[in-house]
Amino acid sequence: MDPETHLAPYAAHSAHSRGRQFSEPSPSLRSEFQRDRDRIVHSTAFRRLEYKTQVFVNHEGDLFRTRLTHSIEVAQIARSIARNLQLNEDLVEAISLAHDLGHTPFGHAGQEALNACMKDHGGFEHNLQSLRVVDSLEERYGAFDGLNLMFETREGILKHCSLTNAKKLGDIGQRFIRKKQPTLEAQLANLADEIAYNNHDIDDGLRSGLLTIGQLDEVDFYARHKAAAEKEFPGIAGRRAINETVRRMINTLIVDLINASKVRIGDAQLKTVADVRSASTLITFSEDVAREAIFLKRFLRENLYQHHQVNRMTSKARRIVTELFNAFMTEPSLLAPDYQIKHAEQAGNLPIQARKVADYIAGMTDRYAIREHRRLFAVDEI
Numbered sequence: 001m002d003p004e005t006h007l008a009p010y011a012a013h014s015a016h017s018r019g020r021q022f023s024e025p026s027p028s029l030r031s032e033f034q035r036d037r038d039r040i041v042h043s044t045a046f047r048r049l050e051y052k053t054q055v056f057v058n059h060e061g062d063l064f065r066t067r068l069t070h071s072i073e074v075a076q077i078a079r080s081i082a083r084n085l086q087l088n089e090d091l092v093e094a095i096s097l098a099h100d101l102g103h104t105p106f107g108h109a110g111q112e113a114l115n116a117c118m119k120d121h122g123g124f125e126h127n128l129q130s131l132r133v134v135d136s137l138e139e140r141y142g143a144f145d146g147l148n149l150m151f152e153t154r155e156g157i158l159k160h161c162s163l164t165n166a167k168k169l170g171d172i173g174q175r176f177i178r179k180k181q182p183t184l185e186a187q188l189a190n191l192a193d194e195i196a197y198n199n200h201d202i203d204d205g206l207r208s209g210l211l212t213i214g215q216l217d218e219v220d221f222y223a224r225h226k227a228a229a230e231k232e233f234p235g236i237a238g239r240r241a242i243n244e245t246v247r248r249m250i251n252t253l254i255v256d257l258i259n260a261s262k263v264r265i266g267d268a269q270l271k272t273v274a275d276v277r278s279a280s281t282l283i284t285f286s287e288d289v290a291r292e293a294i295f296l297k298r299f300l301r302e303n304l305y306q307h308h309q310v311n312r313m314t315s316k317a318r319r320i321v322t323e324l325f326n327a328f329m330t331e332p333s334l335l336a337p338d339y340q341i342k343h344a345e346q347a348g349n350l351p352i353q354a355r356k357v358a359d360y361i362a363g364m365t366d367r368y369a370i371r372e373h374r375r376l377f378a379v380d381e382i
């Protein structure tokens with residue numbers, strides 16, 4: 001049975017895809033995008049997500065989201081919405097599971113530090129790095145580097161891109177230059193990411209004690225859903241009250257996104273993916289809910305991401321990443337052979353060496369980076 005017959009005509013179909021960089025025979029029992037999803041799940045970078053920070057560093061507690069559980073939540077939300085809009089669930093799942101593969105250890109602090117280290121060598125950006133992981137860093141196949149994913153999966157992974165970088169990326173960068181949209185599946189995965197982190201960061205923030213219920217009562221969106229939970233379950237308290245509130249918030253966001261997007265898709269009178277690319281962004285919240293989502297984001301930035309206790313970890317993370325980078329650049333012989341320059345003609349080429357060091361550091365899990373730092377800097381460690 002063709003797993004894509006039920007899709008809307010403007011959904012991404014394997015048959016109309018722009019294909020893979022290296023041509024391969026079509027899979028017989030699954031769609032091309034199912035194959036992409038499977039390749040991502042089996043990749044090394046995917047397993048590393050388990051020990052990479054979302055907001056809280058992995059060793060701070062067993063129950064906080066990691067990049068892995070975050071990516072699984074994104075995929076769940078994206079698939080629910082895709083099914084309702086008759087979009088390609090396999091493609092949104094593939095994009096969702098891969099969207100954070102290029103993240104450094106220690107979340108945004110790690111990325112900022114690595115970007116600063118790389119400023120004279122082309123910079124570092126986690127979106128671009130995610131694409132680099134699936135395009136070239138994974139070593140799993142005899143015939144090619146990377147995972148050789150479908151164009152639409154790669155395009156969805158590259159959420160943002162500067163014009164300078166877009167010009168270096170060939171096909172995949174074109175839409176940024178020509179100001180075109182990606183598939184609806186890519187637009188959807190992007191917002192599913194936002195729904196996931198806005199909500200789970202509230203949950204993790206409360207669990208950690210860095211956010212309080214008192215603060216959240218000031219956020220109208222939270223307070224309204226909390227009141228609805230209390231109305232249905234009088235006297236509900238503690239974790240159960242938080243969960244009943246957060247699940248209502250997620251539900252409101254998902255239902256609103258489905259309804260608002262349906263209207264916009266209907267108005268745009270789409271027939272094909274080409275129509276999607278030329279239209280405006282069609283997967284959106286309604287205006288009211290978009291405003292609430294922005295407010296929620298701002299609340300989290302001001303009260304959680306910039307909390308002094310998070311800042312302390314952020315500062316430590318910055319130091320670890322920067323010191324690792326400087327040590328490897330000063331003495332490349334400290335690197336494992338895979339990350340040293342192999343070809344004599346590239347010897348002494350700083351941008352090439354810097355990119356290899358950045359790849360090595362970006363691939364590290366939080367605990368590996370901490371361990372590697374200790375191995376290099378603590379005299380009593382080997």
Ligand code: MG
Binds near residue numbers: 070099100193
């Ligand atoms: Mg994410």
